[in-house]
Amino acid sequence: MAGAGAGQVLGCRDVRQVAGDRRAGFYRPRAQSRHTTGAGGTVLEAYQWSDLPSGTAARTLSLVFLLPFMLSNVTFWMRPAGRGLQSGVTVLSRLLALTLTLVYALTAAGVALDLLAWKCMGSSGCLAGRGWLSWLGGRPVGLRLALLALVPFAAVALVWFLGARQARSYGAFRLPTAKPQGDDLTALDRWDVSPRAKRLHTIHVAAALVTLDVVLLAARAAAGTSVTVVVLSALTGALLATCVVLLCVPRLLESAPIASTRDRMPLVLRAVAGGLTVATLGYVAVEPVRWPRSNGLPRYDDIVAIVFVTQTALLVALAVLALWRPGGRDRRPALLRGLGAAVVAAVAVGLAGALSGEVVYRAASLLSRRTFMLRTGDLAVPVPAYRWAILAFFLTTIAAVAAGAIIILSTRAERRRTAAAIVARDYPAPPPEAKARARRVEKAVIQASFTEQLGSLAIAYACLTVIGLAASALALAGLEPSPLAQDLLGVPSEVQSVVMAIGSYLILAVVVGLLVGGLFASRTAWFRRYVGVLWDLGTFWPRAAHPFAPPCYTERAVPELTDRICQLARRYDGVVLSGHSQGSVILAATVLRLRPEVRRRVALLTYASPLKRLCAELYPEYLGEPVLHEIGHRIGWRWLNLWSNTDPIGGWIFSGQRPGDQPALPPPAALVDRRLRDPDDVLAPPGDSTPPPIWGHTPYESDDRYAAAVRELADRLRADWEQRGPQNCAELH
Structure with a gap:
């Protein structure tokens, strides 16, 4: 459980922690509590892991800024199940993740090098009243660029610090495995400490440093070429090409030795990148040269536009690859139509571009002491690519809101008919006093x-985002939003300025909304229950595509649960594992880690579970139907899944979605799902004045039907125990 507290799950307020620490642990009712046992005489114990995905408020805020990295990392795990497509999606996902690192480095360079070192420090009006900048204003341009280049380097170090987690943090919980290099659910806790993760991290750090070198060398080349510039540019290009090749050839990344101390590739790559950076900074700082006069850092805008156009091409390739299915007979997932990786990648890229444009635009606004900026003559107007990004985000958001309204209105009639049929079937002929309650249901x-x-809606937003990114190609042609809109559409510059400002404030509102949402999700159980599930799904996966993504809490949760289950299996006749929402996903990965002698003593109860409705459709390779069947086989199909039609997140796993549908699969899979009528009745029970609550996605451990499911699974375990006789549980490690 993440959103609910241990006391809520256990049904009592007086609980004590029996294992774990303050971030995650196991809880039981105290001996003096009236609720020391559960249904069927079971011993109650809850695992609370709410502080693993988020934790403190400061950590939650830092995770919000890592959201684009997290989304790009998720695309790796959305690979299709077909082996012929996995390699292509893997390469494209990692290349897109690399471009996000480039965008981040370019954003920091845009503020420090383009706005501060070049534009502001070259203007007496900008330096007026700013003593913290004027001391550097009279220095040579090369020295200013070299010194302020330390700011982007610090920004790269900061994002690494926010996304990094020391391996020793979870070292005490990690279990040894025979396949440390595996990429299935049984090896999730090994990813962040594997040598290939270290290689991936080194590649992104090297690429970020190379990006800053490219910006400096491109500006220096505008002042005239020299042998040193050519040599440094060639070496920088070769290093960037090496990073790309390492990501394009998975075998080069996956061939890391098991012992990370024997892997020399990260050390060599860091040394070369660091050496090139030091040489570039030194050369730019000390060589006397007559720098050209221009409105912005030479060729910086072209570099930004090239990265945006590259992202557009990669997104289109990823969408084409996702749509291409050999044979054409495979059933496409209902959710996102099989375009999950492309859609999420588009959202990540679009969000990163919008945030980058907002940072540069906001910094330019502060430096120029203006509220609205659009004209090229403004002191610190951002480069055209960022102006296109802000405008594209504004138009994309407006179009997405309109598309959402159309989808809601066009599907409401059908959804209303389906809901009316469900309510009529569950509550036939309700009395007049219950009709209002039935309408609420x-x-x-x-x-x-x-x-x-x-x-x-997500597909529509992704398509609009790609179109918006494609507009960055206009920046390469020297076209800017202001004159183009004025010449083609006749839109006055004043109106464009207002639109640009609205787009900027819209991005700022999104950032504030993410921050407030992150704080509420980390501190408010009811809010986290609905919104936090998206964050939990994202941070569930290891950093296989982007090393700056938020750390994966599974590397602790799964081995900790695995070890605890083995201990309980040795102590008791059986263990009923109960998982709500994201907890059911964690239990799915945990069951696959259990040894056969432990699985024979385990039963599984999932409720409000997104395993099929979300996870199986979004992650078909790792949580698709074959994996779900494998989980059922491993525990002898001692598995019940409770779901209801009022739940917006959880749902059925094997049997039909609507009541009365014929089971799509033969037993025992078809016997797993139990649809609950929610609420149990629209009338108040005898002796009570309040009707039963509508649970929706709320944990309903206090419901009698939940208790009945626990008793049924406990009875199955007891029956199997009596049939087999006592057996010793072997150690897991």
Whole structure:
């Protein structure tokens, strides 16, 4: 559980921690509590891991800024199940992740080098009243660029610090495995400490340093070429090409030795990147040269536009690869139509571009002491590529809101009919006093069914984002939003300035919303229950594509649960594993880690689970139907899944989605799902004045039907125990 507290799950307020630490641990009711046992005489124990994905408020804020990196990392795990497509999606996902690192480095360079070192320090008006800048204003241009280049380097170090987590933090919980290089659910806790993760981190750090070198050398080349410039440029280009090749050939990345101390590639790559950076800074700082006069850092805008255009090409290639299916007979997932990797990658790239444009635009606004900026003559106007990014984000958001409204209105009638049929089937002929309650239930079912429509909305937003990114190609041709809109559409410059300002404030509002949402999700259980599930799904996966993504909490949760389950299996006749929402996903990975002698004593209860509705559709290779069947086989199909039509996140796993549908699979898989009528009734029970609550996605451990499911699984375990006889549980490690 993440959103609910241990006391809520255990059904009592007086609980004590029996294992773990302050960030995650196991809890039981105290001996003096009235609720020391659960249904069927079971011993109650809850695992609370809410502080692993988020933790403190400061950590939550830092994770928000890593959101684009997290989304790009998720695309790696959205690879299709077909072996012929996995390599291509893997390469494209990692290349897109690399471009996000380049965008981040270019953003820092845009503020420090383009705005400060070049534009502001070359203007007496900008330096007026700014003593913290004027001391450097009279220095040579090369020295200013070299000194302020330390700011982007510090920014790269900062994002590494925010996304990094020391391996020793989870060292005590990690279990040894025979396949430390595996990439399935049984090796999730090994990714962040594997040598290939270290290689991936080194590649991104080297690429960030190379990006800054390219910006400096391109500006220096505008002042005239020399042998040193040519040599440094060639070496820098070769190093960047090496980083790209390492990502394009998975075998080069995956061939890291098991012992990370024997892997020399990261050491060599860091040494070369660091040496080139020092040489570039020194050369730019000390060589006397007559720098050209221009409105911005020479060729910086072209570099930004090239990266944006490259991202557009990679997104299109990823979408084409996702749509291409050999044979054409494979059933496409309902959610996102099989375009999960492309859609999430587009959202990550679009968000990163918008945030970068906002940072540069906001810094330019502060330096120029203006609220609105659009004209090229403004002192610190950002480069055209960033202006296109801000404008594209504004137009994309407006179009996405309109598309969402259209989808809601066009599907509402069908969803209303389906909800009415479900309510009529569950509560036939309700009395007049219960009709208002029945309408509330119908409304809850309508709202919950909108989850299936989010796929169409996400695809529409991704397509609009790609179109917006493609507009960056206009910057390469020297076209800017202001004159183009004025010449083609006749839009006055004043109106364009207002639109640009609105787009900037819209991005700022998104950032503030993410920050506030992150704080609420980390401190408010009810808010985290609905919004935090998206963050939990993202941080569930290791950093296989982007090393600056938020750390994967699974590297502790899965081995910690695995070890605890083995201990309980040795002590008791059996263990009923109960997982709500994201907890069911963690348990799915945990079950696959259990040894056979432990699995024979385990039963699984999932409720409000996104395993099929979200995870199997978004991550078909790792949580698809074959994996779900494998989980059922390993625990002898001692598995029950409770779901309801009012849940917007959880759902069925094997059997049909609507009540009355014929099972799509033969037993025992078809017997796993149990649809709960939610609420249990629209009338208040005898002796009570309040009808039963509508649970939705809320944990419902206090519901009698949940207790009945626990008793049923406990009875199955006891029956199997009596049939087999006592057996010793072997150690897991």
